[in-house]
Amino acid sequence: MDARPRALGGVRRALAEFLYFGIKEARACLFVAGFFLAILAIPRAGLFGIPRYDVLLVVALAIQAGMVWSRLETWDELKAVSLFHAIGFALEVFKVSGSIQSWSYPDFAYTKLWGVPLFAGFMYAAIGSYIIQAWRLLDLRVRHHPPYPLAAGIAILIYLNFFTHHYIGDYRWYLAACALGLYARTEVVFRPLDRDRRMPLLLGFVLTGFFIWLAENIGTFWGVWRYPNQMGAWSVVHLSKWSSWSLLVIMTFTIVASLKHVKATVHVAER
Numbered sequence: 001m002d003a004r005p006r007a008l009g010g011v012r013r014a015l016a017e018f019l020y021f022g023i024k025e026a027r028a029c030l031f032v033a034g035f036f037l038a039i040l041a042i043p044r045a046g047l048f049g050i051p052r053y054d055v056l057l058v059v060a061l062a063i064q065a066g067m068v069w070s071r072l073e074t075w076d077e078l079k080a081v082s083l084f085h086a087i088g089f090a091l092e093v094f095k096v097s098g099s100i101q102s103w104s105y106p107d108f109a110y111t112k113l114w115g116v117p118l119f120a121g122f123m124y125a126a127i128g129s130y131i132i133q134a135w136r137l138l139d140l141r142v143r144h145h146p147p148y149p150l151a152a153g154i155a156i157l158i159y160l161n162f163f164t165h166h167y168i169g170d171y172r173w174y175l176a177a178c179a180l181g182l183y184a185r186t187e188v189v190f191r192p193l194d195r196d197r198r199m200p201l202l203l204g205f206v207l208t209g210f211f212i213w214l215a216e217n218i219g220t221f222w223g224v225w226r227y228p229n230q231m232g233a234w235s236v237v238h239l240s241k242w243s244s245w246s247l248l249v250i251m252t253f254t255i256v257a258s259l260k261h262v263k264a265t266v267h268v269a270e271r
Helices: 010-028 030-041 052-069 075-096 118-137 148-168 172-182 201-221 240-265
Strands: 141-143 187-190 197-200
Touching (some): 010 030, 010 118, 030 052, 030 201, 052 118, 075 148, 075 240, 148 172, 148 240, 172 201, 187 201, 201 240
16 A cells, blocks of 8 residues: 555566556455355355355355454445445345246255345445445546436436336346446546556446456356256356446446545534
8 A cells, every 4th residue: 555656667667566456456356255265165065064155144244344353344334335235135136036037046045035145145245345445445536427416327227227127128228328428538547556547437347347247157157046047057147247247337336436425525523
């Protein structure tokens, strides 16, 4: 986190900034990495007679508690992560319901509600945790952010489309076009080492969505959850899910940006 100027140039600077960027990104993925290592390590039969889904819940709670205890995550950040958990869990309950059955959690667990294990919300919370941590570690700033009411409107419509497309059609590409226009001029300014760098925010949405899609392939390969076409034999998750995850990242980013905007503009009277 030391942002003092360095006497670096040319290839040395490029390598140093790439290294520091990688370290900060890895640090931002601490919750994600720990959680998915648990997914890979815990056998389907569970541990010590405890079902796998229940063990994953305990691991997720332990990682979250450890991050707060070690001050790697603040209480405010924990509240935001909990919000993402609730939003994600509500979506999961709808998607696995009897009339929808977009995917399923085939294994038994004591901590299942409405067919969804409680750990499932942490997969969405992990996305929020990454964005929150990366925002702080990379000293992220947003240039030309769209008006917050418009950004919030698109985020709400994106979330609702995950529900309504089962009944009135899928409007994700219309929403993606709206988001493209809304964020066309938006850039993120970040600091890998000691100098500010810039990147189109839309590129960040797409790249993050791609890596989530890769993680989803890992999760389904290990049988944590399955899509209907994967019940007989595993196959690669359809590429269209990349677009869904990218839209979900837009929604998550909007929530984080709005929370930070509200906190920055709330006036606390001095005594």
